[in-house]
Amino acid sequence: MKADERSFSPTLRANLVFMLNKATEESNRQMAVVTGPHGFSIKQYGLLLLLEAEGPQAQIVLSEKVGLDRTTVMTTVDRLEKQGLVERRPDANDRRKNCVTLTEAGQRMVNQNAAQLQAAQDELFSELTKAEREQLHQLLNKLA
Template sequence: MLVPLGRSLMRAEEPVLRAHGLTMWAYSVLLALREQGARTQAALAARIGADKTRLIPVLDDLQDRGLIERRPDPADRRVRLLSITVEGRRLAERAQTEIQRNEEQVLGKLPPSERAVFLRALRTLADAVRE
């Protein structure tokens, strides 16, 4: 049940992300940094479920575009802290707004009371798999 729903939602997200010049991984990075603030590359990778070495080209691209910053960690200068820029935050918010509009087309098939229960259950499951 979840796989077809997930695929349907991803198909709705991909054109939006492409229009904003983002991949799914880049979008995940921006959302995580927007929600959590400055993070190490390892912590970010763990948060979004990615291999930290595979994120390097994604981070390079986001930094080159001025969407994230990397700066030395004052506690350990070998470590870089990642943070989202103002432009990165704006882009993430624009993309998320469009994606949510597309998601509403799917969720709109549920009565409001069922939608609220469904979204609450999804949040619970999403939080559980992140732990």
């Protein structure tokens, strides 16, 4: 539904936090259409993307890079590990630590869903020009 077709009150439209929350809800809804049938969330998919792009990571490093607390990352990794998408391996430099590694199944999951997630993202931001998308991205990087 396009923004001008929604019937939010002008009072609520004037509230930045409310509108940011509504945009987040719509983003989550569209991403869940892609990730949900595969049994994982966009947060879990983000972790898979990070591992694909940057290779094995210690859980504490993952926590810092994705901006989530250690407990949430541990729970997320547990779920992905149960699905066979990641595995924990001893850190080669410090045997007290585990590194989280993307499995072949995890790599396939990233590859199989990349186009669908890009299409969902394109749909979500279809009302914005390229310049507006770039500006939104810059602003979100300031806030997040």
